[in-house]
Amino acid sequence: MVREIEHFIDGKRVKGTSGRLLDITNPATGEVIAQTPLASVEEVHAAISCSAKALCKWSATPPAKRAEIFFNFRDLLKNNLEELAPLLSLEHGKTLPDAMGEIGRGIEVVEFACGIPHLLKGEYSEQVASNVDSYTLRQPVGICAGITPFNFPAMVPMWMYPVAIACGNTFILKPSEKDPTVAVRIAELFSEAGLPDGVLNVINGDREAVETLLEDPDISAVSFVGSTAIGAQIYTKGCASGKRVQALCGAKNHMIVMPDADLDQTVDALIGSGYGSAGERCMAISVVVPIGEKTADDLIERLAPRVRELKIAPYTDPAAEMGPVITGESLDRIKRYIDEGVDAGAELVVDGRDLKLQGYEQGHFLGGCLFDRVTSDMDIYKDEIFGPVLSVLRTNDYEEAVRLVNEHEYGNGAAIFTRDGDAARDFTTRVNIGMVGVNVPIPVPVAYHSFGGWKRSLFGDHHLHGMEGIRFFTRLKTMTTRWPSGIRSGAEFNFKRGADD
Helix, strand or coil: CCEECCEEECCEEECCCCCCEEEEECCCCCCEEEEEECCCHHHHHHHHHHHHHHHHHHHCCCHHHHHHHHHHHHHHHHHCHHHHHHHHHHHHCCCHHHHHHHHHHHHHHHHHHCCHHHHCCCCEEEEEECCEEEEEEEEECCEEEEECCCCCCCHHHHHHHHHHHHCCCEEEEECCCCCCHHHHHHHHHHHHCCCCCCCEEECCCCHHHHHHHHHCCCEEEEEEECCHHHHHHHHHHHHHCCCEEEEECCCCEEEEECCCCCHHHHHHHHHHHHHHHHHCCCCCEEEEEEECHHHHHHHHHHHHHHHHCCCECCCCCCCCCECCCCCHHHHHHHHHHHHHHHHHCCEEEECCCCCCCCCCCCCCCCCCEEEECCCCCCHHHHCCCCCCEEEECCECCHHHHHHHHHHCCEECEEEEECCCHHHHHHHHHHCCCCEEEECCCCCCCCCCCCECCEECCEECCCCECHHHHHHHCEEEEEEEEECCCHHHHCCCCCCCCCCCC
């Protein structure tokens, strides 16, 4: 019998009651391994009511007491890593090292949230006028919701709710319906760490659940990670409903390769950043821009054999470097882009379309693909493919490369590989990109800095985690006070007098 995944509401697992179920497949085999209940409007409202009931007491809990629970949560995550990683890999398909690395990045945000007593400190100004002082506080916004993607089913939720909850909010997570098991299990661990019932609820669902969260007046803030098309809709609808919304969206990340770059280091970086997690990540490098024909020729000569030699296998194979993509629909979409790239005139140097693994013929596997001589008018350059497809777009000079980066509609991440400090400084200063790497292919910030892009990679004013996350999940309140001086006015104080007075 196929396992049915449950919601997590009020501190316990709850069986879905809508009667609507979605099959979850093992990406390596194509077989159905579980079913996700798709929540009804009534089930979502029940989770919201539960969050509302828990809000008052949780927001009044001293930050130091909240921090104690977060320290416990961090320890439980570390102690259960070997259980959590296979749960993630089974439904997503990524290799075990990738899964462990993902959970590790989520733990970093939990560790950041452990410092919440310091992070919530306000500011104080004495004597802003005669006998008048001013000070600020950061207070929770209320009930928050998170809508997260399939590609990082553990990390992205933990980029949201630890910060929100540490700030004194309650939180409803709507994980991807394609791989929700690890999110539910992590919520259980948070409860085991001492989090009060109702502070974190997990609702599995589809568009109906999302729209209910966006429309409900009790939801104060919504955080989203996913495609630009959906993110734009969520931002527009959420803001129209009076909510605070951050939507982190699509990407097309460039790597500029200067003629002086260490090409061996560059190729190593491209293998990991272009093909890691089967390219299903918003910070993957998907466009390489070598400066000059010689740089491009030398890069292709080194890169192509490495792409052909990628060890592609299910996560159960300890030698696997890349697993399958998430679904058959994703596989078909990626292949269509590859076909279109060939038809448009790009040179497919490495073709992974026909990869078949013995015993896993029904799995969603695709070999690494490498295009050369791509041009900026091709769809494989303009669109986010979200698969193991790397495009090389040759340029004559550095200025042309910078212009390409700046003119693209997305502005999530970019990198430059060079030994020239002047070029690196100029690049980091001039590119219209939210996260920039110098000889670092995936410049994802550590937890105490903030993650987010520019242009159509982000809708909203705040990035994820770090101090930007604190600002998003709190409201600023400013007090101005004046206390008349009783001593100066001659007022009498009613002190209790002693026997000798």
